[in-house]
Amino acid sequence: MRLIIMPLLKINGTTHQLDVEDEMPLLWVLRDELGMTGTKFGCGIGQCGACTVHLNGEAVRSCILPVFSAQGKEIITIEGIGENNPVQKAWIEEQVPQCGYCISGQIMATSALLSKNLKPSESEIENKISNICRCGNYVRLRKAIRLSAKLIQKQGG
Amino acid sequence: MEKYSLLRRAFLKKSALTCTGLMVGLAYEPKCSLAAKVENLEHLGIWIRITPDGKTTFIIPSSEMGQGVNTSLSMILADEMEADWQMIKTETAPVNSDYINPESNSGQITAGSSSVKGFWGPLRKAGAAVKLMLRQAAAQRWRIPVEECSARSGHIYRKNSSQKLSYGEIAEAAGKLDIPFDPPLKKSKDYNLIGRSVKRIDIPSKTNGSAQFGIDVRLPEMTYATICQSPVFGGEVMSYDEAAANKIRGVKKVVIIPNGIAVIADNTWRAKQGMEALNVKFNGGETKGLESKQIKDEFIKALDAEGKTNTEAFNVLDLEYEVPYLSQAALEPMNCTANITENSCEVWVPTQFQEACMDVAKEISELNEEQIKIYTTYIGGGFGRRAETDFVKQSLILSKELGKPVKVTWMREEDIQQGFYRPASMSRFQIGLNKDGFPVSWNNQLASPSILKRFFAPMAWFNVDPLSTEGADEIPYAIDDFNLDYTEVDSGVPVGFWHSVGSSFNAFFIESAIDESAHLAGHDPLLYRLKLLKGKARFQKVLNKVAEKSQWGRELPKGHGLGICLHKTRGSIAGAAIEVSTVNDLLKLHKAWIAIDCGKVINPNTIRAQMEGGFTFGLSATLGEKITIKDGRVEQSNFHDYPILRLKGAPDISVEIIESGEEIGGVGEVAVPLASPALANAIFSSSGKRIRSLPMSNHGIKIA
Ligand code: FES
Ligand code: FES
Numbered sequence: 001m002r003l004i005i006m007p008l009l010k011i012n013g014t015t016h017q018l019d020v021e022d023e024m025p026l027l028w029v030l031r032d033e034l035g036m037t038g039t040k041f042g043c044g045i046g047q048c049g050a051c052t053v054h055l056n057g058e059a060v061r062s063c064i065l066p067v068f069s070a071q072g073k074e075i076i077t078i079e080g081i082g083e084n085n086p087v088q089k090a091w092i093e094e095q096v097p098q099c100g101y102c103i104s105g106q107i108m109a110t111s112a113l114l115s116k117n118l119k120p121s122e123s124e125i126e127n128k129i130s131n132i133c134r135c136g137n138y139v140r141l142r143k144a145i146r147l148s149a150k151l152i153q154k155q156g157g
Numbered sequence: 158m159e160k161y162s163l164l165r166r167a168f169l170k171k172s173a174l175t176c177t178g179l180m181v182g183l184a185y186e187p188k189c190s191l192a193a194k195v196e197n198l199e200h201l202g203i204w205i206r207i208t209p210d211g212k213t214t215f216i217i218p219s220s221e222m223g224q225g226v227n228t229s230l231s232m233i234l235a236d237e238m239e240a241d242w243q244m245i246k247t248e249t250a251p252v253n254s255d256y257i258n259p260e261s262n263s264g265q266i267t268a269g270s271s272s273v274k275g276f277w278g279p280l281r282k283a284g285a286a287v288k289l290m291l292r293q294a295a296a297q298r299w300r301i302p303v304e305e306c307s308a309r310s311g312h313i314y315r316k317n318s319s320q321k322l323s324y325g326e327i328a329e330a331a332g333k334l335d336i337p338f339d340p341p342l343k344k345s346k347d348y349n350l351i352g353r354s355v356k357r358i359d360i361p362s363k364t365n366g367s368a369q370f371g372i373d374v375r376l377p378e379m380t381y382a383t384i385c386q387s388p389v390f391g392g393e394v395m396s397y398d399e400a401a402a403n404k405i406r407g408v409k410k411v412v413i414i415p416n417g418i419a420v421i422a423d424n425t426w427r428a429k430q431g432m433e434a435l436n437v438k439f440n441g442g443e444t445k446g447l448e449s450k451q452i453k454d455e456f457i458k459a460l461d462a463e464g465k466t467n468t469e470a471f472n473v474l475d476l477e478y479e480v481p482y483l484s485q486a487a488l489e490p491m492n493c494t495a496n497i498t499e500n501s502c503e504v505w506v507p508t509q510f511q512e513a514c515m516d517v518a519k520e521i522s523e524l525n526e527e528q529i530k531i532y533t534t535y536i537g538g539g540f541g542r543r544a545e546t547d548f549v550k551q552s553l554i555l556s557k558e559l560g561k562p563v564k565v566t567w568m569r570e571e572d573i574q575q576g577f578y579r580p581a582s583m584s585r586f587q588i589g590l591n592k593d594g595f596p597v598s599w600n601n602q603l604a605s606p607s608i609l610k611r612f613f614a615p616m617a618w619f620n621v622d623p624l625s626t627e628g629a630d631e632i633p634y635a636i637d638d639f640n641l642d643y644t645e646v647d648s649g650v651p652v653g654f655w656h657s658v659g660s661s662f663n664a665f666f667i668e669s670a671i672d673e674s675a676h677l678a679g680h681d682p683l684l685y686r687l688k689l690l691k692g693k694a695r696f697q698k699v700l701n702k703v704a705e706k707s708q709w710g711r712e713l714p715k716g717h718g719l720g721i722c723l724h725k726t727r728g729s730i731a732g733a734a735i736e737v738s739t740v741n742d743l744l745k746l747h748k749a750w751i752a753i754d755c756g757k758v759i760n761p762n763t764i765r766a767q768m769e770g771g772f773t774f775g776l777s778a779t780l781g782e783k784i785t786i787k788d789g790r791v792e793q794s795n796f797h798d799y800p801i802l803r804l805k806g807a808p809d810i811s812v813e814i815i816e817s818g819e820e821i822g823g824v825g826e827v828a829v830p831l832a833s834p835a836l837a838n839a840i841f842s843s844s845g846k847r848i849r850s851l852p853m854s855n856h857g858i859k860i861a
Pocket of ligand 1: 052
């Protein structure tokens, strides 16, 4: 057993000192060590996107991200994107969630995409928002991504 | 005839929840109830609770798993009682026989698209009773006749006066009145919620990470476990390296469980690390050595034994269809948290089947019902898998062993490999056609594992299983000579409930077969069906609506095809069309249209969501999902080899709701079975290729 570092993590603006193995995936640090359960576990192999968080503004799948590689970076989770976030608003307006389990991941992936490009093409959307929704909410997801872009634009302007 | 009546008194009580005000319980007589129940407070199912500040809580007797049941059942109650929608909160019911759906014959369960269908009657009555009591209480306060008190939006208004009382203000007084036995119900024209697209109550919490699913449960001193079960079904643990597991940081204990082993640690990932270190080996098992090919041979043997029917007709269509095992693969992995102490047992679980959870809690804890509490959390997808209790039992065993709260979380690999699968099935048809190409005889032989024999063994002895034959046993088309034979085939692979159950395969078989008949005769598949639906106005209307919306008959772009189909299940009739294009084997799904007649409409928003989601779920299965068996075990293990349809590839879907005013039907499943036949028929229309076995990926067909 190797226990060298005590990762310092900056999550949603707060710094946490943690006593965990450096290869523990960020997902389990968030969920089990810190009790931030908004980030979900779906597959553990980077396939489903339920565990998506932002790392320095990029959408990453936290189930395959060892905690040491998140050190010193800005981590944002669903709990940290703020109430009344335009993407959340769009999800409510379009009534996207069914069971709701994939939603944190969808919202995190979408807000990362739109933070770089408010007018993504259809194929960009389809490639970037590759999250699995087992309930099949894609009809509304598509609409909500477009609405999010509009709401962000409005907010900015 | 009413199956239920308002039996019990309302009561005023400072409850354990320290609330005063009005609480109304409703009990109905389940269909076959013989004994009168003891009338004591604890046994009173509480449906509606109004506190003096006017907050109104509805106890929802069904599990919320994304179907929007918290909202639709609340709408029924709130509409009848004229509650203020902004004041409504919901709680999921505890285990109590008063919460059994009148449609259920297996106890307290959320399944079979039955929540709104079953509770529509009782809830309206409960809402109406509460409203009348509140009006009566106001009438007493004002000393005026009750007729002069009207209810609206959480208040009682006094006639010809500006006086009003909020529900909160008179809840306590209302609680002292008798529950009216037969309160008048609202006329449908007076509904202010029912029939409108109301936004779901639970959605805001599902967009900010605050909604609590089973997997999110956290308790003081809780430990985290994961399990590994014999990949060969029914096998036993042979060897494991406990010392290696114990070396992993945080690992607390290794425990043998039925057909497997568990590692308990202080963190889920550490439990998983412990499991890897454990290097567990299994042996034995009922499916040892089994291969998918053998299962198929068994089906063929069974069908051969049934034999084909000698059909004398102008033309005979002889067909064979096949579908694979499927996994529900709900996105929230199986999990359950249990805490057993000497004299109490608590279980937090995303379950569709509270009653079965109670039974296993009793069995493992050896406590009685009064000492056991089952808390139903939000469910990250059910699809039938969460009507099982294997994962519940595991958490109970582990908590008992450890004397602490234990949360069991399955890895995805367990979920895919330890299923209760949608049965693989094969179906043959010999359809006799007259010289105009219309069927005069329909002979269908189905070979399929029995889902129900696990619960009722004699099913298999007599080759009956209404769940396996559902959708095949009653087809809407007028065919004089109709025969269906079913043979049960058991390969040892566990089977269970999968979104729409038997309809998920039978609709594919039947709606493809009828399409083949139409094409063979050179008829338009829509007109052909309509002709066979003579006198069945509801079916015709649904199909015509699909045709209208999809502009059936229009000239399609080159390479495009349009497929249509129809199905009835759980009291609702639905039809679909899908437009596809194929270039070689690259498939593009352009758009789908669905029409549904579910009798009465409660919340169009959630009905649409169920149609979109169900159809998409069905498309996913049709395109690429399959569970195959190699050397006795499931070959697939996670989403890389059990592919779920994603945004890329998912078509836009438009939904039309037809309110026929007929008896209310369920909406949770009826769209699922439409996907396979609609897609197969569309592919035939675009390419001339007839797909008779699923998934499509077996035929090289891929999403472009
Ligand atoms: S849990 Fe991380 S991608 Fe599925
Ligand atoms: S809403 Fe259930 S998985 Fe997406």
